[in-house]
Amino acid sequence: MxxxxxxxxxxxxxxxxxxxxxxxxxxxxxxxxxxxxxxxxxxxxxxxxxxxxxxxxxxxxxxxxxxxWFSYGTLFRENYVRTPAGGAEDTGPLPKEALAAYMAKGSKIYSAKCNGCHGSDGKGNGSTFPSLAGTPWPNGETERFAMIILNGLQGPVHDGITYGVMPPQGIGMTPEDLAGIMTYVRSSFGNTKGDVITLDMAKAAIEISAARKNAGNSVTAEELSADHLKDLPGEKLDPKTLLDPITLAPAKAP
Ligand code: HEC
Structure with missing residues (x-):
């Protein structure tokens, strides 16, 4: 349309x-x-x-x-302990040469036990207390020296003079104390022995002292020359051996 x-x-x-x-x-x-x-x-x-x-x-x-399916167990092992990073272990105190380690212990015991009479310089006072500096008994045979410390001393000493009576010092003294004092005195006050009186030797000294005929009495010059004019038995130690300064045990190789 x-x-x-x-x-x-x-x-x-x-x-x-x-x-x-x-x-x-x-x-x-x-x-x-x-x-x-x-x-x-x-x-x-x-x-x-x-x-x-x-x-x-x-x-x-x-x-x-x-x-x-969503367990973390596959990613994290149970009871897993991370191994510490190298150098992070507790290695304890730094090792010290045996002579220094023993002397450090000994210097403390000397201050506590001997200082009062023999003086901090070891020279005594020339009248009532003899000198330990350069004199033959502390620097000589170790058994004689140990017997004087453990039992005390009476009568004339090395120079023929009687200073007085030294009371026994061995009561409660550990082998470590004795080894420390002896090592300390032999390398202090101008003394130059430079040797280490070991724990082993100190133990032997304590046994010898306990077995004395007249145990309980201070030793005399006669007894010393008759029975104790020798060096202590026991293991010796190179003064340069590295030790743990706390335990005096050989230090672990770093
Ligand atoms: C209370 C004082 C006193 C104390 C403490 C003492 N002594 Fe003596 N010490 C003497 C007297 C006194 C003599 C001399 C004894 C005598 O004339 O027979 C002597 C003698 C000695 C001798 C012999 C010295 C020599 O020339 O022949 C030695 C070694 C010695 N003492 C070491 C020590 C040591 C090491 C200590 C510490 C553990 C010590 N004494 C603590 C008083 C003391």
Whole structure:
């Protein structure tokens, strides 16, 4: 059907034929969509998706826990102790040469036990207490020296003079104390023996002292020359041996 040409559309921008075509196409599209819904191929419901998510979450939790899927055990071994970094071990005090280590111990015991009479310089007082500096008994045979310390001394001493009576010092004295004092005196006050009286020797001295005939009495010059004019038995030690300064045991190689 054709419209008379002399009465044109007032709105010339609208092309009726085209608009009609659009309307027909849209309608067809609507009809097509509707048909898909009818076929049952509609997009899955959002609620169904959420429900699936929840189910997966719970199932994952249960199965994962049972099967140790998320267990840290595979990454961290039980009772694992980390090996300390090199150089971080407790190596204890620095080792000291035997002579220095024994002297350090001995100097303390000397201060506590001998200082009061023989003086901090070991020189005595020239009248009631004899000198230990450069004199033959502390610097001579070690058994004689040990017997004087442990039992005290009476009567004339090395120079024939009687200074007084030295009371016994051995009560409560450990082998370590005795070894320390003897080593200290023999290398102090100008004395230059430089040897170490070992714990072993000191132990022997304590035994010898306990076995004396007149145990309990201070020794005399006669007894010393008769019975104790010798060096103590026992293991010797190179004064340069490295020791643990606390225990006096040989130091472990660094
Ligand atoms: C209470 C004072 C006193 C104390 C403490 C003492 N002494 Fe003596 N010591 C003497 C007297 C006194 C004599 C001299 C004894 C005599 O005349 O017979 C002597 C003598 C000695 C002698 C012999 C000296 C010589 O020239 O022949 C030695 C070695 C000695 N003492 C070492 C020591 C040592 C080491 C200690 C510490 C463990 C010590 N004494 C603690 C008073 C003391």
């Amino acid at each position: 054709s419209l008379p040409n002399e009465k044109p559309d007032l709105e010339e921008s609208i092309n009726v034929t085209e608009a009609h075509g659009v309307a027909v196409r849209d309608a067809a599209a609507c009809a097509r969509e509707k048909r898909i819904v009818d076929n049952g191929i509609a997009p899955i419901s959002l609620w169904a998706l959420v429900a699936c998510g929840v189910v997966l979450l719970i199932a994952g939790g249960i199965l994962g826990d049972a099967g140790h």
